[in-house]
Every structure is written in structure tokens, then in C-alpha cells.
Amino acid sequence: xxxxxxxxxxxxxxxxxxxxxxxxxxxxxxxxxxxxxxxxxxxxxxxxxxxxxxxxxxxxxxxxxxxxxxxxxxxxxxxxxxxxxxxxxxxxxxxxxxxxxxxxxxxxxxxxxxxxxxxxxxxxxxxxxxxxxxxxxxxxxxxxxxxxxxxxxxxxxxxxxxxxxxxxxxxxxxxxxxxxxxxxxxxxxxxxxxxxxxxxxxxxxxxxxxxxxxxxxxxxxxxxxxxxxxxxxxxxxxxxxxxxxxxxxxxxxxxxxxxxxxxxxxx
Ligand code: ACM
Numbered sequence: 001x002x003x004x005x006x007x008x009x010x011x012x013x014x015x016x017x018x019x020x021x022x023x024x025x026x027x028x029x030x031x032x033x034x035x036x037x038x039x040x041x042x043x044x045x046x047x048x049x050x051x052x053x054x055x056x057x058x059x060x061x062x063x064x065x066x067x068x069x070x071x072x073x074x075x076x077x078x079x080x081x082x083x084x085x086x087x088x089x090x091x092x093x094x095x096x097x098x099x100x101x102x103x104x105x106x107x108x109x110x111x112x113x114x115x116x117x118x119x120x121x122x123x124x125x126x127x128x129x130x131x132x133x134x135x136x137x138x139x140x141x142x143x144x145x146x147x148x149x150x151x152x153x154x155x156x157x158x159x160x161x162x163x164x165x166x167x168x169x170x171x172x173x174x175x176x177x178x179x180x181x182x183x184x185x186x187x188x189x190x191x192x193x194x195x196x197x198x199x200x201x202x203x204x205x206x207x208x209x210x211x212x213x214x215x216x217x218x219x220x221x222x223x224x225x226x227x228x229x230x231x232x233x234x235x236x237x238x239x240x241x242x243x244x245x246x247x248x249x250x251x252x253x254x255x256x257x258x259x260x261x262x263x264x265x266x267x
Contacts, residue, residue, distance in 0.1 A: 001135055002032040003162060003189065004230035007208040007221045009197030012044025013056050019068045021226065026072060029228040033135055036193035039083030039110075039143045039168040040094060041065070046116075046199035053120035057087035060097065060104065069099045077101050079133055081140055081193075083166035094121045096140040096166050098131050106131050107140075111151065114144035128154050136161045136235045143167040146175040146192075149182060156186035157250060161238040165192040169205045176207045176220075184215030187249060188238050196224055213238050 006025055011017040042065035043056035069080050079100045086095040094110040109124030131138045139160030145151055169175050183190040196206040206223035210231045218231040241250045
């Protein structure tokens with residue numbers, strides 16, 4: 001199957017302009033089964049105020065951005081994962097949504113908020129859902145979740161074969177180094193769709209990437225270019241957790257010991 005990302009700079013506060021960019025990027029791009037878009041793709045990222053975060057948010061049921069993604073998925077027989085500034089009962093969540101050829105499927109709300117996101121968003125309350133789309137099982141994480149290995153492991157233990165990772169990364173190179181290691185230690189595919197460009201004092205680092213279950217980067221974008229990239233992957237590799245002929249990385253875990261301390265060193 002073919003999985004990939006759309007690296008672009010969403011336009012802060014102008015969802016129609018962002019839709020136009022995505023439409024152009026999808027026009028004539030390589031055919032894919034699943035594509036991932038960046039974090040907060042319907043709104044932009046670096047809000048000047050809570051009001052701006054609120055005004056640029058949308059309800060899932062009433063979103064022109066999601067309607068557009070649904071049209072594209074139906075036209076192109078495609079699954080899309082996108083970051084989404086979600087308003088639900090007047091509360092904002094930094095979410096990722098999964099859309100398929102039949103329409104909206106589900107969401108994940110970012111658990112670990114970064115810096116000023118704490119001023120605008122409520123930490124997620126959806127847990128870590130897995131979506132079985134028939135072709136494969138998908139998990140979603142958003143940007144700063146990269147620094148918490150627990151959530152990558154939990155998704156993999158729940159059966160995720162591809163972890164889609166909409167991002168607006170600003171710390172140069174860190175997630176780009178770390179996420180392929182999450183792919184390796186969990187033997188899953190990862191797709192980080194990062195954004196590019198600058199919003200006021202924040203510059204976003206691009207270098208969106210697809211990693212395979214041995215931690216190799218299959219495709220990486222540049223730091224500056226708006227681009228769709230697609231890799232052909234064998235999903236059965238992500239179902240095989242044997243790292244040697246005698247080591248199943250999940251079956252060999254010893255969780256009953258992880259919180260136990262029998263010997264404590266004296267100072
Ligand atoms: C981030 O979580 N947007 C860095």
C-alpha cells in the first residue's frame with residue numbers, strides 16, 4: 001500500500017486559502033491510500049490570542065475543512081489524517097481527524113500540549129484510539145507527543161501498524177531524530193507530516209518523513225518545500241514483532257517488573 005504526507009504551510013486564519021493549497025498539491029500527485037497533513041491544518045498555529053484560536057476553530061460536524069477533506073477522500077478513494085483545531089461545546093482541542101472515502105471516521109485529541117498551546121487548548125480526553133480501515137490499523141499522535149515514548153508503545157500494543165503524526169515542529173531536528181526510533185522499537189510505520197514556514201517568531205522545521213519498522217527513513221521532504229511524498233510499504237512487516245528469531249519485542253516485555261525495586265543503593 002502507499003502511504004505519505006502533504007507538507008505545507010497552512011494559512012493562519014484563512015481556511016479557504018489552506019484548502020486551495022491542499023487542492024493544488026493533491027492535483028496530479030502520486031496516487032496514495034493514506035496521506036497525512038500537518039497539525040492544526042484548518043487554522044494555523046501561532047495564535048495572538050485565545051479569541052483567534054477560538055475564531056479559527058471548527059466543530060467536526062460543521063467544518064468546511066472536513067467537508068473538503070471528505071470530498072477529496074471520496075473523489076480519490078483516499079484516507080486522510082489531518083491536524084484540526086476542534087471546537088466542542090465551547091472547548092478547544094488540538095485534534096487529529098481521520099477521514100476516508102465514506103466520510104469522517106474518528107479523531108484523537110492531543111494529550112501533551114506544547115508551550116502556548118496550554119493557553120488555548122484543553123488536553124485530550126479521547127485516550128489513544130486505533131482505527132481499523134481494512135487496509136491496516138491506524139493510530140494518531142500530534143506533534144509534541146513525539147517526546148513521550150509511552151504513547152507510541154501503547155498504540156503499537158493496541159495493534160496500530162501505521163502511526164500518523166500531524167506536526168508543527170519547532171525544535172530543530174529533535175522529533176525528526178526520535179520518531180524513526182519509535183518506529184524501530186515498536187516495529188510500525190510512522191508518517192510525520194510537518195509544516196513549513198514562519199508565523200511571527202516561530203519557524204517550523206519541515207523535514208516531514210516516513211519511517212519503516214526497522215527505523216529507516218524511506219522518504220524525507222526538505223525544510224522549505226510544499227510537497228506530497230508517497231512511499232510504497234508492505235504492511236505485513238509491521239505485524240511481525242520478531243526482532244531476532246527468539247525475540248518478540250512485545251511478548252518479551254516484563255511489565256510486572258517495571259515498577260518493582262528490590263534493591264536500593266545506599267548513599
Ligand atoms: C508542537 O507540539 N506543536 C511542537
